[in-house]
Amino acid sequence: MAQRPLSTTSPTSSPQSVQRRRRLGRQALWSALFLLLLVALTLLVVLTARHEASRLQEQVDALAADAAAKVRGELLRAQQTLQALAAHAPLPERWRADATELLRQNGELLRIERRGPGWQLGAAVDSPIAPPLFAVIGRSESDIEAAAACAAARRAAAPMFSRSYFVPLAGGGGLEVLDLCLPVLDSGRDDGYQIATLSLPALLAAALTPEQARRHEVSFIEGDGARLARAGVPRGRGVYRADSLIDLPGSTLRLRLDSAAGPPSPIPNLATAAVLGLSVVLFTLALLLARDVGRRARAEGLLAEALAFRKAMEDSLITGLRARDLQGHITYVNPAFCAMVGFTPEELREATVPPYWPSELADTYQQRQASRLAPGAAAQTASREGFETLFMRKNGERFAVMIYEAPLVDGQGRHTGWMSAVLDVSAQRRIEDLSRHQQERLQATARLATIGEMASLLSHELNQPLAAIASYASGSLNLMEQPDADTPAMLRQAMQRVAEQAERAGRVIKSVHDFVRRREQLRESLGVDLLLDAVLPLVRLQARKSGTQVVTDLPQPAPRVLCDRTMVEQVLLNLARNAIQAMEHGSDPAARVLRIRVRQTHERWVTFYAADAGPGIDRELGARLFTPFFTTRSEGMGLGLSLCRTVVEQHGGAMDFDSPVPGTRTGTEFRFTLPAAPALKPAASETDAPQTLST
C-alpha cells in the first residue's frame, strides 16, 4: 500500500511526463546558456569601456606632467635669460636694447624693469609684440606681489617668482601674469633688482603642441579650482582631468589638463559585442546544422537500407502483391505477381481491364469489383478472410488464386485504394484433385477388395457342399456302371450326404439374405434438406475442379423420407459424381450445371432428380446401364448404378432416367423415389422444435 503512491509518481509511470520533463530541462539549459552569453558580453563591454577610460586618463596624466615640465622648463629658461641680461648689460643703454631684443624673442615675457635697492624704478621695457601692460592700472598699484618676491629674493640672494596676479587690460579683458625678481649684485653689493613679468596664457600656449591643444584644455588654477589662465580647446569635458603642480622658487603653479574627450561611447563596443555574439550564434548554428546534416544523412542511409530491405522482401516473396486505386486501376505489382500472371508491370498498369481476368468471366469480375470498390463496401470487405477466384495467365491458362485484400490508407488517414496478396493455389488444387482421385481409386479398390473378400468367403462356403455333392454324384455314377452287392447301400448313403450338403448350401444363402434384412431396420425419418446438406460439400468439392455449378431446388418445408441414411447418401453421391463426370469433357464450361431437385410427387413418395448438361446417353448404352459390372470408365467397377438401383428398390422405390432431359435437347436426368415419412408424431416434432427456434 505504501508503495502505491511511489509507483504512480515514479518517472517511469508515464512516458508523457518524462518527455515534458526532458523538454523543460533542455529549455533550462538553453536559457542558462543565453544568460551566460549575455553576462559575458556585458562584462566585455564594461571592461572594454573601463580599459579605454583608464587609458585615456593615463594619457591625460602623462600629458599634464609633460605640460608642467615644459612650463617649468620655459620659466627656468626665462630665469636664465634674465640672469644673463642682468650680468652682461650693466649699462642702461645697452640693457634697454638687450631687454627689448629679449622681449621680441620671447613672447611670454611681457615687461622687464630695473629697480634700485630702494625699490625705485630704474628702467622698464614693455614687450613690443604685446599691448602695454599697465595701461589701465599703474605699475605702482600692482607691484605688491613683485615687492614680496623681491624681498624674498634679497633674503635668499636668489631669483624668486611672485604669486600670479590679474592685470586688467584695455578693452575689458585682462591677463594673469607672474613676476620673476632677480636680485642684482654689483661687485658684491646690493645694486637693486631686475623684474620680469611673464604671461601665464603664453606659457600655457607653449606647453602644448598644436595637435594636443586641439584635443585638450590646459589651464592654471587656484586651489579652489578657479581658472587663472587657459589655452587649447575652449572647454574640457571634465571627464579626464589631470592636475600637476609646478614648483617655482617663491611660488607654486597648479596646472590642469582637461581632455575634450567625453566618456567612451558604448555604441562601438556594443556593435563589437553584437558581432561577437552573432558570430557565436552563427558558429553554434553551423555546428547544429552540421550535426543535423549528419543525422539527416544517417537517417537517409537507414531509410535507403530499409527501402532496399523492403524491396528485397517484396521481390523475394512468392506471394503476389497488387495495389489498386479506388477506380480499380493497378498502381503497383511485385515481381511474384508478374511471374504468376505472366504480364509485365507496365502492361498491368496501362490496362483498363486487368488482362489476367479470364475473358469469359470478365463481366462477372467487373460487377464483383464494382460492388467491392463501392465506397460503402469498404468496411465490410476489409476482412482478413480471403476469397478464391480464377485468373488467367498470359498464355491463356486459367488458374485458381486465393486473394486477401486490405484497404490502403495514406498518411492523412484517407482511404486511397486496396492492397491485395495473391496466392497461386493451382498447384495446391492440383494436389488436392490428385489426392482425391487417389482416394477415390483407393476406395474403389477397397470396395473391390471387400467384394472380393465376400465373394471368396461365399465361394468357399458354397464350394464345400457343392464339391461334396459333386463327389457323391460322380461316385454314384461310377458305382452304377459296375453294380455289385454293396451298391444300393452305398448309393443310399451317398444320397443322404447329398441332401445334407444341399441343405447346408441353403443355409449359407439364407445367412446372406439375413444380413441384407438387418440393414432395413436402420431406416429413419429424415428431412431431405439434411440428406442434401450431408452430401453437398463433397459434391461441390468435385464440381469445383471442372467449374461445374451445383444448383439445388427443394420445396419449403423440405419433405421427409424414410430411408437408410448412409445408403441413400451413397446413391446421391453416385448420381452427382456421374453427372459431374458426364459434363467434364466436351461441354461448354458456362453450361456445366448440375441441378438437384426434390419434389413430393405423391402422398407417399418423394422424388429426387439429378440432371446434368452432358452429352446424354444413347439408347443402346441406356439399355445396359443398370447391369451389374457394366461400366464406361476404366477405373469403374460397374456396380455404381446397379447398386444405386438395388438400394432404392430395397427402400421400395424405383430408379429411372431420361436422356435428353425432358424439355431440353441434351443431358441426362436420373430420378428415384423414396417413401415419404408418415406425418410427424408429436414426439418427433419435439425433437425438431429446438431447430426451428434456433433458426
Next chain:
Amino acid sequence: MSLNLDPTLGLPVVYLVDDEDVVRDALAWLLRSRRLLSEGFGSADVFWQQLQAQRGGDGAWPGSPVCLVLDVRMPGTSGLELFERLVDAALLPVLPVIFLTGHGDVPTAVAAVKRGAFDFVEKPFSNNALVDRIEQALALSAAEVARRREQRNRTRRVAELTEREAEVMRLVIEGHPNKRIADTLGISVRTVEVHRARVFEKMDVKSAVELANRLRESGA
C-alpha cells in the same frame, strides 16, 4: 480306366489331408467307388505324425504305391508347410502330392508344382478327372517304389561280396584283363577267374559291361 500296377508292390493307398470332413468323406467315398483305398486326416500335423511313425528309420517306407491329396488352406499347419517338410525329407518322388486349391490359391499351387508337386486341382474339381490324376500319381509312386526296392537289392548284394571279391570287381570295372588283375593282387589268373565268376553270380550279371551299368545305376 483302371490302374494296372505290379501286384508285388502291394495295395496302393491314397492319403487325404483336408480340414473339411465333408469333402474328405465325399472324396473317400468317390475313391472307394473306383476301388481305391484311402486314408483321411483332419490336419497336416496328424498326417505328419503318423507318417513319421510308419517310416521308421530304415527308409524302406513306403512298401506300396502312395499318393497325397492335400488341401492348401487349412487351420494350423498349412498344406504348403507340410509340402515343404516332405520336400526336406526327400519323400517327393515316392509320395506324389496333388494340391486341392480354393479360390485365389492358384499362384501358390503353381509355385508348389514348380517345386516338385505332382499337380494341383482347383475346387470345385471334376471328380473323375481328379481320380485319374490320383491314379497317375500312384503309378509314378509305384515306379519309384520299385526303383528303390531294386536299389536296396543291389546294395545288399555288394555287401555280400568278400573283400577279395570286391577288389577283383573294382579292377574288372576299371577294365583290366584277368592277367593284369592277377599281377596286381599277387594271385594266380585262375583264382581271379573264380572270383570273377562269383562276383557275376552274386551281382546277377552276365558281363563286365552289365556289371558296370548296374553299379552306375545304383550310384555306388
